[in-house]
Amino acid sequence: MTSDPDTVTITAHCLCKAHNFTTSVPKSKLPLPAYACHCNSCRHVTGALYLIDSEWPEPRKNVDTSGLRKYAFSSRIKVLFCGTCSTPLFIEDTAEPHHLGAFTGALKNNQGDLVKLVHHIFVGDTLDGDAQEYNWDWPPASSLKGLSGKAEYDSVQVRCKCGGVDLVMHRGNYEGKEREELPWFIDPTTHRPIASFDACDSCRLQSGIDIFHWTFAELKNLSYSSNLAAEGKVFPKNTTDLRAAVDAQDPLMGTLTYYASSPDVQRYFCKNCSACVFYAVDSRPDIVDVALGLLDAPDGARAEGFVLWLFGKLVWVEDTKGGWREDLMKRIEKESEHWRIERGYPKSWKRIEREEAEAKGKS
Structure with a gap:
């Protein structure tokens, strides 16, 4: 120009x-x-x-x-x-x-x-001091839920700004299952779904937000709002049926629509207010990523009583190399790790596995 x-x-x-x-x-x-x-x-x-x-x-x-x-x-x-x-x-x-x-x-x-x-x-x-400018001791660590216990509530509303997407995410029942039987995103100790820091270009562009946060759900653990659920309406149990319902403009889908960013990927959003809702990929027919900002959790924006955060590590951070976001991502990794350590949160099992694999690769 x-x-x-x-x-x-x-x-x-x-x-x-x-x-x-x-x-x-x-x-x-x-x-x-x-x-x-x-x-x-x-x-x-x-x-x-x-x-x-x-x-x-x-x-x-x-x-x-x-x-x-x-x-x-x-x-x-x-x-x-x-x-x-x-x-x-x-x-x-x-x-x-x-x-x-x-x-x-x-x-x-x-x-x-x-x-x-x-x-x-x-x-x-x-409510929980997400990314705040206050001192590191706000909110006090004693007021937080930590990462070691089971989920503290059984369900949480998933709702966009305009209300055109109004769903409920339920805690899955994984009791008695061995570690290898659990979905890849379920913590084997707490049975909470993970919450991630995503720096990829595609998620950034879809949302307009420099770093996006996803959690994950089996579709069988999603339902319509309480009124529709009371009428016996059942949310699609796989991504094929979900896509078909949206394509057919099923009224039960509300304002949910999607953009196919790749032949096998559907990025769901509210066509009225633009809120990101799900990320779905054909190779994971029973699972969707859920936009964490849509959760109305009683304990605050991070929903720590329901999900398990992978503090201290970003995914797809390589997409930010060479530009103004690179330093931002370094600060986020550093400060979220500081947040974890100050509150005595343990490393996640995924992080431990990754660090062990990296150590083996160097030996």
Whole structure:
């Protein structure tokens, strides 16, 4: 777009690449300040644990967003997203009609100092202090559930911001099963499903969030909301039936739709508010990844009484190499490990197995 050595080209695009926005900014204006919101509404409109946006460095009147879908997040704010793949790209605020907020997860990772996270807001909504700016002892370790016990509640609501996707995730019954009989994502001691830190480009682009968090469920452990369940309606038990129900526009599916990011992958989202819901792959017909930010857990955003977090390790972090996200991911790995150690949480069984395998490989 420009050959000026004093400017940098910025690109935002969606996962399916149907929408591409490019502008330039003077290097002197970098890094762009970004703001993280941890409110319940932002969690449920993304499926992530937060929303991060930075002002798009171009006047609103110069940006043609007519091809994007709009969701009225509130009376003042609209989320602009791709109706095909769900990527949220911009935020409109009637209080600032000349500006656009850009979802940082949609920004290309081509500049080492492009974005700097400068402020967190509505941290209190999380209840458990997720990614907060407070001291490390908030909330106090004594108030947290830890990682050693069984799940503390049997089910949790899975709901997008607009309510068009309204499901329940149930705790699976794995009592009496040997370790090798358990699904790969179930902790053999606590029988909790794991929760992961995912830095892959595809998840980032679909959600508009720089690092996404998934947990996992066997489809047999998902159900419709209580009203539909009371009527005897049964949620699909495999990904083939799930896809078929959505393709047939079954009213029971609500606003659930999907984008096939690969021939064997379906990325489910709410077609009304854009929230990520599931990741499904044909080779795992009985299992889906569940967007953790949609869980309405009684103990807070991280749902520590239901899932087991793999603190201290990110997956697909190699996707961030060479750009501004690389340092961000290093900080997240370091600080989540510090969080684990300070609270006396043990290493997960998966991490122990991986470290043992790595040690054997070096010997």
